[in-house]
Amino acid sequence: MDCSGGGDGDEREAAGRRRREAVPRHDLEVPAPHVLPFAIGSFDTIGPLSRAGFPHRHSFYELVYVTGGRGAHVLDLVHRPLRPPHLCVITPGQVHYWDGAEGLTGWVALFNEDFLLDHPEDAAALRLLAGSPWLHPGVEADALAALFAELEREYGSALPGHAGVLRAYLHILVVRAARALAQEPPQPAGRAAELAARFTLLVAAEGPVERQVAWYARELGVSVGHLHSLLKEATGRTPGQLIRNRQTLEAKRLLLSTDLTVRQVAREAGFADPAYFCRFFRRETGVTPGEFRTGGAEKHHDPRIPSIATPPARP
Template sequence: MDARRTTPTPRAVPDLPLHRLQVPLPHLLPFAIGGFDTIGPLSRAGFPHRHSFYEIVHVTGGRGAHVLDLVHRPLAPPQLCVITPGQVHYWADADELTGQVVLFNEDFLLGHPQDLAALRTLAARPGLGLGEQAAPIAALLADMEHEYRTRPSGFQSVLRASLHILIVRALRAGAPAGRPQPPGRPAELAAAFTRLIARPGGVRHTVASSAQELGVSPGHLQTLVKRGTGRTPGGLIRRQQTLEAKRLLACTDLTVRQIAKEAGFADPAYFCRFFRRETGMTPGEFRVRVDGNHHDPRIASIAAVPDGP
């Protein structure tokens, strides 16, 4: 099966495709699991692209590197690579990739909403080494793939429960930094807010429009997001705008004027001042430096910051 399909984004951004989840059993569950060959050629795509879904890749073999939001990590199997909606990633010079690819939509996690924040924490740590969790995770994924292929009675419940266990074990592998937020209204609202602004086009949201979409007042959003993340909603929006601008500068041929608009700025001159204040470089300087250079800390600094406090 080809579980992913490249489609233009709404208000398509040139040269930055959006992969949507296309599964063989969409009436049963928004989920797929299989090897790289089973999932399809897009599972090892070597060009920058986004997802509208979540992806967990269990890399068991191969050479090359995984690039996630400009962070370049050489492959060192066994490891997990977690990609969340809106992030830009690709496989650089990858050869003989082996392992399993797990694809799912947010709907598949309704029973464990805290896992959404955990996935964003994991996605901020590209190329997660598994340590003593390697064998349990490999066995768990093998069982999940068997459930998915054979579809015995109750397989949907088993897959949902197994995915939750997989996320918990991945957090254990990344401890102490991989620590989920405690459940509760501040953490839940903060997670919903960060997902909202992380979606393609999400950086156009203001604090007021975000509050309206989430069904709370701007003041309440301010209080709970600050309590849940240690950061203000405005600060998180600015960080996401900077990251989006970095993605587009590095991965497309859009002009600075076009990138300013995509990053939520009506005035290109103001965008340039904003970008320089946030990164220490003009957009043009950043675009020159990022070409083949994944070691300048100013390039990847924002991409590597998790959403938790």
């Protein structure tokens, strides 16, 4: 009796999984847990990986505002010729690369989810923006360019309080980009990208509560297995990982911006057991809640650190 079950469908899924796992992943490289998880610059100052010509994915967000150049950009297999100016939002897990790109000008901003502490709802907005890979900003073009320029200037200054200023500018940029998106004709999104955006919005709307993956699957009208497969395809992460990321982000925000005790933070972040919350937080971040709070998000920042980890050697 053959109990292997899978058949052609399982073989195709396994082949797709092998292809995804073969794509190198780049991380935002910071030497300590409390270093500012943000970098911005031109294509030249960020370095060659900002215009890499081989498929790769990130564990962080990337905003690209192209003001000049030629060639094309490929995001999740969609090939789009350059017609500057336009904005591209690349979210964690998406596969992208540049095809024959030359003379690129503009800005590249890189940040991870910790940088959205003040406005966690921006993660959902960025997912929606990522569904329209080349956004032509129209009347918002000058405003977006000015915001990128201010972000670069503030980042380079490293003056006291600059992290808060950078977060404020980034939030404004996301809002202005969302307005530009609302003025564009709707574009068909892939099933995986669409579900990832809906899942992110639902997790943000529910807040840091303890919901099982099955609950989100029912709300979205899909099976747990289908939800897992599509989110893994779109983001490189499982539903459980994305939910834990949301809880961790809320806990970090509360630890840094309030005077709540760790017990109170645990409750507000959706954990009934403070001891379990402490174990969870250490597992997700590498430090205890107390260590994270006393470390401070701005004290160890050095804007000269490398932006992206060195990729694996090419065969």
